[in-house]
Every structure is written in C-alpha cells, then in structure tokens.
Amino acid sequence: MPTVSPPRPTLVFVAPWECSRAVAQLPRTPDPDQVVLFLESVAKGASLPWHRQKLVLLLSAMRHFAEALEAGGYRVLFRNAASYAEGLADAAAEVGAGRVVATEGREQDMVEELARAEALLGAQGVPLELRPDRGFLATRADFAAWAAGKKELRMEWFYRTMRRQHGVLLEADGTPSGGAWNFDPDNRKPWPKGRAVPPVWRVEPDAVTRAQMARVARWKHRWGSVDAFGLPVTRPDAKAWLARFVAERLPEFGPYEDAMVHGAPDLLHSTLSSLLNVGLLHPREVVAAAEAAYRAGLVPIASAEGFVRQVLGWREYIRGMYWHLMPGLRTANALEAPLGLPRWFWAPDGEAYGPHPARADAACGMRCLADTIRQVRDHGRVHHIARLMVQGNIATLLGVEPAALSRWFWCGFTDAYEWVELPNVMGMATWGDGGALASKPYVASGAYVNRMSDYCGRCRYDVKQRTGPDACPVNLLYWDFLDRHRERFAGHPRMRMMLKHLDGFGEGELAQLRREAAAFRAAVPVDADYTAGGADVPAR
Ligand code: SF4
Numbered sequence: 036m037p038t039v040s041p042p043r044p045t046l047v048f049v050a051p052w053e054c055s056r057a058v059a060q061l062p063r064t065p066d067p068d069q070v071v072l073f074l075e076s077v078a079k080g081a082s083l084p085w086h087r088q089k090l091v092l093l094l095s096a097m098r099h100f101a102e103a104l105e106a107g108g109y110r111v112l113f114r115n116a117a118s119y120a121e122g123l124a125d126a127a128a129e130v131g132a133g134r135v136v137a138t139e140g141r142e143q144d145m146v147e148e149l150a151r152a153e154a155l156l157g158a159q160g161v162p163l164e165l166r167p168d169r170g171f172l173a174t175r176a177d178f179a180a181w182a183a184g185k186k187e188l189r190m191e192w193f194y195r196t197m198r199r200q201h202g203v204l205l206e207a208d209g210t211p212s213g214g215a216w217n218f219d220p221d222n223r224k225p226w227p228k229g230r231a232v233p234p235v236w237r238v239e240p241d242a243v244t245r246a247q248m249a250r251v252a253r254w255k256h257r258w259g260s261v262d263a264f265g266l267p268v269t270r271p272d273a274k275a276w277l278a279r280f281v282a283e284r285l286p287e288f289g290p291y292e293d294a295m296v297h298g299a300p301d302l303l304h305s306t307l308s309s310l311l312n313v314g315l316l317h318p319r320e321v322v323a324a325a326e327a328a329y330r331a332g333l334v335p336i337a338s339a340e341g342f343v344r345q346v347l348g349w350r351e352y353i354r355g356m357y358w359h360l361m362p363g364l365r366t367a368n369a370l371e372a373p374l375g376l377p378r379w380f381w382a383p384d385g386e387a388y389g390p391h392p393a394r395a396d397a398a399c400g401m402r403c404l405a406d407t408i409r410q411v412r413d414h415g416r417v418h419h420i421a422r423l424m425v426q427g428n429i430a431t432l433l434g435v436e437p438a439a440l441s442r443w444f445w446c447g448f449t450d451a452y453e454w455v456e457l458p459n460v461m462g463m464a465t466w467g468d469g470g471a472l473a474s475k476p477y478v479a480s481g482a483y484v485n486r487m488s489d490y491c492g493r494c495r496y497d498v499k500q501r502t503g504p505d506a507c508p509v510n511l512l513y514w515d516f517l518d519r520h521r522e523r524f525a526g527h528p529r530m531r532m533m534l535k536h537l538d539g540f541g542e543g544e545l546a547q548l549r550r551e552a553a554a555f556r557a558a559v560p561v562d563a564d565y566t567a568g569g570a571d572v573p574a575r
Contacts, residue, residue: 043133044110046126048072050138050145051313052452054096055270058170058314060136065108070130073101074122075115079144083442083566084389086259087251088266088415089449094251095244095268096313102243103269119148123163124155132161139165139175142453143361170311171351172201172318178355188356188471191217194348203322203347204329204340212329213336217344218289221337225487226294226302233284235301235414237265238272256389258381258446259412266309266449273315280305281328289338293420295488297402300410304418305342308450311350322347345419350455356462356472357454367461368437369469370476370520375561376439380426383408389565397560401508402494403484404429415449420487422448427464428478432512433556437467442566475527478516481507502547508555515552518545 047069053059061071075094098113105111112130116122127135135156140146153163167174173181181196182188195216198204204212226232240248248261267273284303291303310316322343329339357364378397381388383405385398399405407425410417417426422444430440441460445451462472481498485491491498491507501510517524517537524530540548 042068043131044068044070046070046072046130046132046135048074048123048135048137049100050141051093051097052141053138053170053314054100055315057270057317057320060138060166060169070110070112070132071104072126073097073111073113074119076119076122077115078118083446084256084258086415086447086449087257087261088259088264090251090257091244091247091261091264092266092268092309092313092449094247096315098243099269119145120151120155123152124159127156127161128159135161135163137163137165138168141168144453170314171354172347173197173351173355175355175358178359182355182359188359190348190352193352193355194344197347197351201347204326204343213340218337218340222289222341223293224290226291226296226489232296232299233302236276238267240264244268258388259415263414266306267315270315273310276310277307277316277321277324280307281324285325285328285338285342286334287338289335289341292341293487295421295425295490297406297489300414300417302418306416309416312450312452312455318346318350353458354454356458360458360468360471364457364461364468366438367467367469369467370465372434372436372465374433374435374556374559375564376435376443377433378560378562379404380408380443381565383412391562391565394560400495401429403488403490406490411447415447423464423477424479424483427460429509431465431476431478432509432516433559437461437465439564440465446566475524475529478513480513481509484509502544502551511548511552511555514548518548
C-alpha cells in the first residue's frame with residue numbers, strides 16, 4: 036500500500052494591523068487545513084521609541100483577535116520572534132506548512148521583511164503568496180490607474196472619483212448630495228465660548244489589556260505613559276465606538292472639526308483612525324454608517340461630507356500617494372530645513388525623557404505647542420488641526436528637518452503608520468515633497484491659532500505682536516519664513532496676498548524680524564536624536 040502524506044497546512048499570517056476578520060485574509064468559517072499566525076517582532080518593537088499606548092493597542096488587539104479566532108474553531112499560532120521574516124520561516128517549519136499566505140506589505144519596511152521571508156521560506160521549499168491589502172477601498176493598482184498621466188494629483192479629484200466609484204453621498208442623477216462635493220468652507224467654526232468640552236471616551240481595559248499595559252510600562256526607551264489607555268481593542272467595542280460617534284458627535288462634527296481647546300485631544304473627533312488603521316473596522320462600514328445617518332436625517336450634509344472626505348478621500352489618497360512617492364519620500368526636504376527635532380516634542384514641560392535629563396529651562400513656552408504635545412504624550416493622539424496647524428506648522432516655520440518630524444509623528448500617535456504619517460508630514464505639513472501633494476506649505480501665523488482655539492489668551496506671548504520680547508513666536512517665525520522663501524513662492528496665487536503684505540514691511544522691521552527669528556531658532560533646545568531606537572524590549 037502506498038503511504039499517503041497528510042496535507043501540509045497553509046499558514047496564514049495576520050499582520051498586527053489586521054486585527055479583525057473585516058480585514059484579515061481569513062475565510063468566514065475555520066478551514067482545518069489552515070493555521071493562523073500572529074507575530075510580535077522584537078526588531079519592529081525596538082526600531083523606534085513608540086508611544087506606549089500605541090504598543091498596547093496593537094499587542095492587546097492582536098491577542099483579543101487571536102482568542103476570538105480560537106474560540107471560533109480556527110487553529111492559531113501566536114509567536115514572539117526576532118523579526119517578521121524569521122518568525123514566518125520558523126512558524127512554517129514548526130507546522131510543516133505547504134505554503135504561506137500574507138497581505139502585501141502595507142509600508143516599505145514590511146515589503147522588505149516579506150521579501151526576506153520569501154527567501155527564507157524558499158530555502159524550505161515553501162512558497163509565499165501575497166494578496167492585496169483588504170484594509171482599503173482602493174487597491175494600489177486603482178490608485179496607480181487614477182494617477183497615470185496626470186500632471187497634478189490633488190486629493191479633491193481623487194475623492195470625487197471615489198465618491199462616484201463607490202456611490203457615496205450621491206443622488207439618483209449622479210450629483211453630489213447637498214448640491215456640492217465639498218462643504219469645507221462651512222466647517223471652520225471655533226469652539227463656542229463657555230460650552231463644555233466633551234469627555235475623552237474610554238473603554239475600561241480588561242485583564243488582557245491590563246497585562247499588556249503592565250508589560251509595556253516596564254519597557255525603557257519608549258514614550259508616554261500607559262495610564263490613560265482606553266481605546267477599543269475588540270471588534271464589538273470598535274463597532275460600538277463607531278455607533279456612539281455617529282449618534283453623539285457626528286451631527287456637529289463638521290462645523291467644529293477645526294476647533295482646538297486647551298486640554299482636549301478629541302473635541303468632536305472620532306479617533307476612528309486608530310481603529311481603522313489597526314483593522315478593527317473597515318472603511319466601508321465607517322463610510323456607510325455616516326451616510327446612513329445623513330439619509331435618516333440625523334446628520335447634516337456638512338458633517339457627513341466632512342467625515343466621509345476624511346475616510347473615503349483623504350485616507351485612501353494618502354496611502355496611494357505614499358506608494359506613488361516612495362522611496363524618496365523618506366528623505367524629502369525641498370525647503371532644506373536643517374534643524375533637529377526640538378526636545379519640546381518629547382518633553383513639553385522640560386521633563387526627563389529617554390536618555391535625556393529634565394531641564395526646566397527647556398520647557399516650551401508656547402501654550403499652543405506645549406498643550407498639543409501634552410495631549411499626544413498622555414493620550415497618544417490629538418486631532419488633525421492641532422497636528423497640522425500647530426505641531427506641523429511650528430516645526431515647519433522653525434525649519435525642522437521633515438524626516439525628524441515625521442519619525443516623531445510615527446512614534447507618537449496611536450493611528451500613525453509610515454504609510455499615513457509620511458505623506459501627511461512631507462506633503463501637507465512641511466512641504467518637504469516640494470509640492471507633489473499640496474501646492475503650498477500649510478503655514479499660518481498666530482492669528483490662525485487665535486481664531487481657532489482658546490490658547491492665546493493665557494499664553495505668555497502676545498499674539499498681536501510679531502517682533503519684540505513678548506511677540507508670539509508663531510508670528511515672528513511665520514513672517515521670517517515668508518521672507519526666507521519669498522522667491523520660491525512668489526508666483527503662487529494663494530501666497531501672493533501674504534507676500535504683498537510682507538512687501539509693506541520697512542527695512543528696519545525686516546532686519547529686526549530676521550535678527551529675532553535667528554536668535555529664537557538658535558535658542559531652541561535640540562537633544563541628540565531620540566528616534567534612533569533601542570534594544571531594551573524584553574523578548575516576552
Ligand atoms: Fe501659540 Fe502664539 Fe497663541 Fe502663544 S500667542 S498660544 S505661541 S499662537
């Protein structure tokens with residue numbers, strides 16, 4: 036009798052950002068010939084000083100998903116490995132896999148890890164099959180087809196294409212709901228004076244999450260505390276979070292999406308990006324929930340459209356642009372900004388961080404910048420206008436090297452991965468990409484911060500002044516920025532008015548502006564780069 040070998044199982048790798056069946060490459064019901072693999076990579080965990088709450092989100096969501104799959108009858112392997120590549124090869128050998136299935140790398144590092152894994156698996160005679168990423172509505176090929184032959188790749192045109200392709204917020208005749216594609220001009224109100232700030236939402240951590248919080252709290256060379264962690268880490272909790280957002284915050288989200296208030300990381304924002312980007316939700320269901328609320332008359336069009344634009348437009352576009360512009364995007368620095376990242380970004384109050392001791396004289400005196408960084412340190416997030424118009428704006432005005440700022444965003448935010456933060460920083464915030472993504476840098480003076488926030492009234496600086504000992508540094512640096520880059524932006528229609536205003540400055544004031552801005556920049560505390568990473572992550 037010939038011996039029949041048992042079938043060799045297929046090993047299905049679930050990446051850490053594929054933490055539900057809405058995104059992972061898994062069948063609806065368990066396949067007895069499949070083993071589902073989860074990996075913690077020590078190399079990845081040690082590669083940057085990640086925010087501890089970001090690590091807790093990933094580590095806890097992976098564990099909960101693995102437990103849910105096991106309870107549903109799937110065969111699950113959960114391993115801690117030196118790297119993803121080594122982990123995949125070791126796991127394949129452990130289960131005697133006939134082939135390995137994984138999602139194409141979502142960002143450059145993962146592409147390289149999967150290429151290494153393919154070589155290691157090849158040596159075992161095991162093929163690696165890569166499948167398109169299920170965490171987006173547009174594939175990379177869709178974006179490439181849209182971008183082909185276009186001179187300008189503006190988000191607004193991609194967004195309209197996506198609305199048409201997916202039939203979102205459209206009327207029967209194909210026109211946009213509400214009579215316009217974009218209601219951004221309606222969405223620029225400051226937070227009303229005296230109105231209470233909504234609380235920061237929190238899901239009480241369970242035993243699994245608390246164990247990861249305790250584990251990560253011990254790791255050195257990481258940023259932030261775990262104490263305030265309260266994001267959903269399971270699919271049911273993520274769906275409940277979405278439903279609560281649609282019911283409680285979405286109706287007024289639009290008008291106040293650009294408002295900033297001291298001590299409030301979210302205001303009416305959803306924080307759904309952290310859940311989408313770890314795979315607990317799928318963008319299709321998030322967009323559908325917003326549209327359904329609009330159709331039911333529960334949410335005005337300006338709010339529904341503003342929110343849909345973030346998910347269906349911006350998120351998909353940014354991911355497409357990442358691949359369109361890589362690998363050069365990592366080192367882009369069109370404005371030749373030379374400064375290292377100010378220590379304020381890690382230690383807004385002059386506190387100790389990583390290898391650096393406390394220095395009270397190095398506290399950030401700018402109330403807007405210090406507060407928004409405290410929100411990131413304490414919560415692993417702050418909403419998009421604080422990121423763009425305070426943190427990104429001030430870093431750009433100072434002349435911070437875009438790559439240094441980019442690594443900070445990557446480390447510090449629970450929703451940040453290179454595919455999303457890099458194009459945002461290089462394209463929107465710093466103009467490091469030289470205009471591939473946005474036609475001009477998103478820079479503004481203190482007047483913008485004053486209009487959209489409650490920061491300036493109690494700041495030690497005077498937002499009405501642009502030079503002198505009490506002048507708002509955002510003003511000082513803004514006019515100095517325009518002066519330094521005057522020639523480069525002279526022909527830009529949207530910068531013409533501000534440059535004309537600069538032309539009205541007398542020689543004496545210009546000289547004072549240049550002198551004071553240079554002195555301010557020279558006094559910015561910059562420590563040795565904290566993003567070099569460290570190897571102090573315990574293996575388990
Ligand atoms: Fe920021 Fe200037 Fe306002 Fe102070 S005065 S909070 S530095 S914009």
